[in-house]
Amino acid sequence: MKIARTVGCRLCQNTRFKVAQGHTAEDDYLDIDDIATSEYTDAEKAALRYVEAFCINAQMISDAMIEDLKQYYGPAEIIELSILAAAMGGFASINVALNVAPDTEQLAVFDFADPSNA
Secondary structure, three states, rough: OOHHHOOOOOHHOOEEEHHHOOOOHHHHHHOOOOOOOOOOOHHHHHHHHHHHEEEEEEHOHHHHHHHHHOOOOOHHHHHHHHHHHHHHHHHHHHHHOOOOOOOOOOOOEOOOOOHOOO
């Protein structure tokens, strides 16, 4: 959701995945735009700051930001987070550039097991 909000992808902001049901709730995103005063853990805040900077301009990522991530995540996890930010940020940017957006503001649920039901 941080990537969707940072890039401005309305499609991403209004899509939920069935596989995530029961693992996250809409309330989890309430503070996504205000990381500093949110109730996210320090590890989550480090990841959210990193993803935001990565999506805005990867040159904004400082050595201090990487050191902050290393307090909570191993090298493989940081690489995985980076790949996720690059892939999802890229897809979201395509949606924004081509003005791909939902027809309504209603949340849509996507089921990988039955993509025709989306």
